[in-house]
Amino acid sequence: MIVNDIFMKIPKDIILSKGKNKIQLIFSDLNKVSLDAEFLRVKSPSAEVRGHGPDDAITVYGKKSVLISKLELVGNYAIRIFFDDNHSTGIYTWNYLDELYKNRDNIWNDYISELRLKKLNRE
Amino acid sequence: MPVIKELVLEKLSGILIDESKDSSNIVAAGLVSEIVIANDRVFFAISAKKEEKDKFEIVRKKAEEVVKTIPGVNVVRVSLTSHDKSPSDLSRNDNTKKASNKQSVEGIKYIVAVASGKGGVGKSTTAVNLALSFRNLGLSIGILDADIYGPSVPKLLGLKGRPNPGTGKKIQPLNAYGIAAMSMGFLVDEETPMIWRGPMVISAITQMLREVDWGDIDILIVDMPPGTGDVQLTMAQNVPIIGSVIVSTPQDLALIDARKGISMFQKVNIPVLGIIENMSTFICPKCGEASHIFGKEGAMKEAKKSGVPYLGDIPLEIDIRVGSDLGKPIVEFNPGSICSQSYNRIANDIWLKINSSEKLQIVPNIIYEE
Incomplete structure (x- = not known):
């Protein structure tokens, strides 16, 4: 049986915070990471956001106060996140979540520069 | 502390x-x-x-x-x-x-997908014979024919007729050789093509899985259609599959698609329990010489390359083909044959793998803080 490293990326628990503005992933080694709703929303892997190619991708803005209303498991490999702005087509695989929190700072900084460049803002 | x-x-x-x-x-x-x-x-x-x-x-x-x-x-x-x-x-x-874990199906303990990538490699034949081998291990078995466009299970199991309505809203599966079976082939005539787009297929499969009174089943074998499309994705997203078994011939042409199948299952985090090489050799009934019609050990090499277990081979045997067309699977009708023994051995191996892979599957808890 091949145990690929994805097993390390599957959280044991996914906790939606009381304020609904972040999720916390707890792994079996008790390592914990937390991701903000805004970050997850603007980086949704949905085709609505990413388009069907880099040229189609859109910059999501004005989501500073977006909240998460529901989480749903997708098979063995992902969660689907329902946001309160009715966006719910993003399927976040364990790999994608891993990528998001490992590179959180870079991704976030790039996003902020992108907003600035396009004269958009978070509010 | x-x-x-x-x-x-x-x-x-x-x-x-x-x-x-x-x-x-x-x-x-x-x-x-x-x-x-x-x-x-x-x-x-x-x-x-x-x-x-x-x-x-x-x-x-x-x-x-x-x-x-x-x-x-x-x-x-x-x-x-x-x-x-x-x-x-x-x-x-x-x-x-x-x-x-709300995706689980009532009464069913484990779901195993038998898939190939390529069509015509003997996936359904393998699925049916493995089902019988599992049954020989004393397990209760169901088989779901997820190939809506080309259902083969009715023919392979020699089943005809329509399922009866059961208790409540559910329908009763048909039964052959002690195996509960459900297939689109029970619902339409053999000659009638299903000319359907994806969403119709998805809803038919979902119904055949969830609105059937399977009873208590240890393993439900899902005979997957070829490819990596709608059906495969739906199964991966909505059905708790414990693992998949890939069937391929040793031929490069089939292996290319088998590889895609493997990599699809890996992407959606469904363990690949292993590859079976079907039609591996042809033993001439006259002279006894083994011919590697589709090439030699292709699936074994592929397994090694992809890092998935190799489960074994099934020879290209005329009895398998004849039995399949008559609805008399070889494991049932010629249990002593080399092929039947191979199926039994592979089934046993898969069963051991299922039991160990259960421990590997992590289902995260979703917790809402209040």
Whole structure:
């Protein structure tokens, strides 16, 4: 049986915070990471956001106060996140979540520069 | 000092639902969710009926207090989750772990997908014979023919006729050789093509899986259609598949697609239990010489390359083909043959793998803080 490293990326628990503005992933080694709703929303892997190619991708803005209303498991490999702005087509695989929190700072900084460049803002 | 779950449970079982003496404690009543312990923090939820929320607020506070007294515990967060079900339902459904595992199919313990990538490599024949081999191991087996456009299971099992309505809304599967079977082929004539787009296919498969009275089944074998499209994706997203078995001939042409199948399952985090090389050799009935018609050991090499287990080979045997066309699978009608023994050995191997891969599957708990 091949145990690929994805097993390390599957959280044991996914906790939606009381304020609904972040999720916390707890792994079996008790390592914990937390991701903000805004970050997850603007980086949704949905085709609505990413388009069907880099040229189609859109910059999501004005989501500073977006909240998460529901989480749903997708098979063995992902969660689907329902946001309160009715966006719910993003399927976040364990790999994608891993990528998001490992590179959180870079991704976030790039996003902020992108907003600035396009004269958009978070509010 | 690490906090031990048992200790938390022990403390909690001292808390009664009601002050009255004869009330049961919250642990015994199944009201306590999975307990999450992270270093010095303890999280869990207590289920309460909506109308009893006030009463349970006292219980909640008490729970927090007692858990805090455990050495090593710094932070305790207990939430109340409300619903309108009776406690007996709660212990079954509302333990957070089970609530998040809502995809499971009633009565079915494990679901195994038999897939190939390429069509015509003997996937359905393999699925049916493996089903019989599993049955020989004493397991109760069902087979779901997920190939809507080209259902083969009815023919392979020699089944004709339509399923009967069963209890409630569910329909009864047909049965052959002790195996419960469901196929689109039972619902339409053999000559009638299904000219359907994806969403229709998905809804048909979902119905054939969930609206069939399978009874108690150890393994449901899903005979997948070729490809990596709608059906495969739906199965991956909505059905708790414990693992997949890839069937391929040793031929490069088939292996290319088998590789895609493997990599699809890996992407959606469904363990690949292994590859079976079908039609591996042809033994000439006249001279006994083995010919590698489709090439030699292709699937074995592919398994090595992809890092998935190799389960074994099934020769290209005229008896398999004849039996398949007559609806008399070889494992049932010629159990002593080399092919049947191969199927049995492979089934045994898969069963062992299922039992060990169960431990590998992590189903995350989804927890809403309240």
